[in-house]
Amino acid sequence: MAALVVLLGLMVMPSGALAADAGTTGATGERGGQGGGRSAQDVVDAMQPGWNLGNTFDAIGADETAWGNPRVTRELLRNIRAQGFRSIRIPVTWGQHQGPAPDYTIDPATLERVREVVGWALDEGLYVLINMHHDSWQWVSGMPARHDEVLDRYTAAWTQIAGAFRDSSRRLLFESINEPFFDGSSGDAQNAALMHELNAAFHAVVRGSGGRNATRLLVLPTLHTSADQARLDELAATLAELDDPRLVATVHFYGFWPFSVNVAGHTRFDETTRQDLTDVFDRVHETFTARGVPVIIGEYGLLGFDRSTDTVQQGEKLKFFEFLGNYARAKRLTTMLWDNGQHFGRTTFEWSDPSLYRQIRSSWRVASGTASSDQIFVRRGGSPSDATLTLNPNGNRLWSVRHGHRWLVHGRDYTLDGDRLTVFAATLERLTAAREYGTNAVLTLRFSRGVPWEVKVISHDTPVVADAAGTTGGLVIPAAFHGDRLATMEAVYADGSGNAGPHGWTSYKEFGAAFAPDYDAGEITLPAAFFDEVRDGSTVLLTFHFWSGDTVEYTLTRSGTTVTGTAG
Known part of the structure; x- marks a missing residue:
C-alpha cells in the first residue's frame, strides 16, 4: 500500500477521453454532445456547480417523502438548472x-422511480451523480464482523444498479458509497483495506x-x-492500483467544525476558519x-444548518461561502451544495x-467584496459615534455606498x-431617527465586481x-432582545470548578444545541x-454574548x- 502511494507521487494519472455518444436525449442518450470526447477533468469541470437532492431518495422510510420533502417533479429539476x-x-x-439473500x-x-428522476434530470441538461447513501451506516459499516455478507449484498446492489443504467447517458456518474466507515475494525490498516476492497469491487462490477x-x-x-492526508493517501493508492483514467475522487467539506456549529466562541469567519478551508x-x-x-466536493455547507441556518450569523456565513466558492474555483474543485x-x-x-444564494452563485465566477461585519449597532437612547468597518475588496474597488436609491456622499x-x-455619526443619527428596535436602514456597498455587501444599521x-423556573427537561428564559441578537453563551460553575x-x-x-434564542x-x-x-446541586453562571458587544449575566x-x- 505504501509503495503505491509513493508511486502516485511520481506519476501523472492519465486523463483519457470519453468516446462520443450517439442516441436520443434522456436516460439512454446524450444531449448536445456533453460527455463525448472529453477528459474526466473536463467533464468534472463542466459539472460545476452542483446541487444535492438531499433527504429524498436517501430518506429512511417507505418512500422519498419519508423525511418531509415532496415527491420530486421534473419542474423542480428544471428550476434547479435555471x-x-x-x-x-x-x-x-x-x-x-432490497430483498433477502442471496439475491438481495x-x-x-424503487429502481424505476430513480430511473425516472435521473432521466428527467438528464433531459434538463444536468449531469447526474447517483450513489449508495445511508447504507453506509445501516449495514455496510458492519463489514469487519460480517465481511462476506456485506460484500455480497454490496456487489448485488451495484450489479443491479449498473445493469439498470448500463446504457444511460455518460452524463450520469456513479459514486460507490457515501461517508463510509467500519464499526469494530482493528484500526487504520483494516479500515484502509476494507475501503479499498469496497471501491475495487464497485469498480469491477460497474466496468464488467x-x-x-x-x-x-x-x-x-x-x-x-x-480530507485528512492519511485518508487521501489511502484513496490515492487505490486509484493507482486501479489505473483507470475515468475515476474521480470525492470528499465532503463542512468547514472548521467549531465555526460550522458555532461552539467554543468561534462565531466569526476568522483566520483560523479560513486557514482550515x-x-x-x-x-x-x-x-x-x-x-x-x-475531484468533486460531493457535499458542502455548514453543519449548524442541520438545526437552523441562523446558527452562524448571516454576514459570517456569507463570507464563508464567498471564500469557499472562490478557492474551490482556484483549485479546480467541483462543489455540490448539500440541500435537504x-x-x-x-x-x-x-x-x-x-x-x-446570490453570494454562492457569484463565487462561481468572480470574487465579491465583503467587510468585517454586516452590522452597525447604534444605541437607541444615546448619540451614535462614527462606525468603522474593514473592507475586504477581494481585488475589487468600492464604487458606491447607498441607502435605498440614495447615494451616500464621500466626505x-x-x-x-x-x-x-x-460611516459618520451624523449619518447614523439620520438613518436611525425612527429609533425602532432592530434594523432601521440597510447600506449597500457596491464593488466593481460581484454582489454588493449589505450592512444593517441596527438600533x-x-x-x-x-x-x-423549569426542570432539567428544559428551561425557557423570557428575554427582551431590544433589537440585538445572541452570538453565543458561556456556562461555568459558580464555585470555579470548571465549565458547565x-x-x-x-x-x-x-x-x-445547548441554547437557542427565539426572537419572535x-x-x-x-x-x-x-x-x-x-x-x-450546582450553581451555574451564564453569560449571554450579543452581537452589539453587550453581555448579560444569568444564574442557574x-x-x-x-x-x-x-x-x-
Whole structure:
C-alpha cells in the first residue's frame, strides 16, 4: 500500500477521453454532445456547480417523502438548472428496498422511480451523480464482523444498479458509497483495506457490466469522505492500483467544525476558519487534481444548518461561502451544495435565503467584496459615534455606498481610508431617527465586481432577561432582545470548578444545541441536552454574548430535576 502511494507521487494519472455518444436525449442518450470526447477533468469541470437532492431518495422510510420533502417533479429539476446548477447529486439509500439473500433484489418500483428522476434530470441538461447513501451506516459499516455478507449484498446492489443504467447517458456518474466507515475494525490498516476492497469491487462490477458503464466516470470516496492526508493517501493508492483514467475522487467539506456549529466562541469567519478551508482544499488539490485525478466536493455547507441556518450569523456565513466558492474555483474543485430541503423550495422554487444564494452563485465566477461585519449597532437612547468597518475588496474597488436609491456622499456621509470605511455619526443619527428596535436602514456597498455587501444599521439597547423556573427537561428564559441578537453563551460553575454543560472543554456552548434564542417569542431556551451535563446541586453562571458587544449575566441553580434561573 505504501509503495503505491509513493508511486502516485511520481506519476501523472492519465486523463483519457470519453468516446462520443450517439442516441436520443434522456436516460439512454446524450444531449448536445456533453460527455463525448472529453477528459474526466473536463467533464468534472463542466459539472460545476452542483446541487444535492438531499433527504429524498436517501430518506429512511417507505418512500422519498419519508423525511418531509415532496415527491420530486421534473419542474423542480428544471428550476434547479435555471438557478445555474449544472449537475445534481441524487443520494439513494438502497438497502431498505432490497430483498433477502442471496439475491438481495432491489424493489423494481424503487429502481424505476430513480430511473425516472435521473432521466428527467438528464433531459434538463444536468449531469447526474447517483450513489449508495445511508447504507453506509445501516449495514455496510458492519463489514469487519460480517465481511462476506456485506460484500455480497454490496456487489448485488451495484450489479443491479449498473445493469439498470448500463446504457444511460455518460452524463450520469456513479459514486460507490457515501461517508463510509467500519464499526469494530482493528484500526487504520483494516479500515484502509476494507475501503479499498469496497471501491475495487464497485469498480469491477460497474466496468464488467459493459455498455456505457465500461467508460462511465466513477466516483470513489475516502474513508469518511475525509480530507485528512492519511485518508487521501489511502484513496490515492487505490486509484493507482486501479489505473483507470475515468475515476474521480470525492470528499465532503463542512468547514472548521467549531465555526460550522458555532461552539467554543468561534462565531466569526476568522483566520483560523479560513486557514482550515485552504489547508483542506490545498491537500485535495495536491493529492489528486494536480496529478490528473478530478475531484468533486460531493457535499458542502455548514453543519449548524442541520438545526437552523441562523446558527452562524448571516454576514459570517456569507463570507464563508464567498471564500469557499472562490478557492474551490482556484483549485479546480467541483462543489455540490448539500440541500435537504431547507435552502431551495421544492414546490415554491424560491430560496429561503436569497442573499446566501446570490453570494454562492457569484463565487462561481468572480470574487465579491465583503467587510468585517454586516452590522452597525447604534444605541437607541444615546448619540451614535462614527462606525468603522474593514473592507475586504477581494481585488475589487468600492464604487458606491447607498441607502435605498440614495447615494451616500464621500466626505459628507462617510469616508474611505485604504480599506477602512467609516460611516459618520451624523449619518447614523439620520438613518436611525425612527429609533425602532432592530434594523432601521440597510447600506449597500457596491464593488466593481460581484454582489454588493449589505450592512444593517441596527438600533438597540442592552437585552434584558427575566427570572424563570423549569426542570432539567428544559428551561425557557423570557428575554427582551431590544433589537440585538445572541452570538453565543458561556456556562461555568459558580464555585470555579470548571465549565458547565456539554463540551466541557470550553465555556462557550454550542448554538442551537445547548441554547437557542427565539426572537419572535422573546425567549431563550436551555434544552434537556444542556442540563444532562450539569451537576445536581450546582450553581451555574451564564453569560449571554450579543452581537452589539453587550453581555448579560444569568444564574442557574439545579436541585434534582428542578431548575431556577435568576437575572443579574
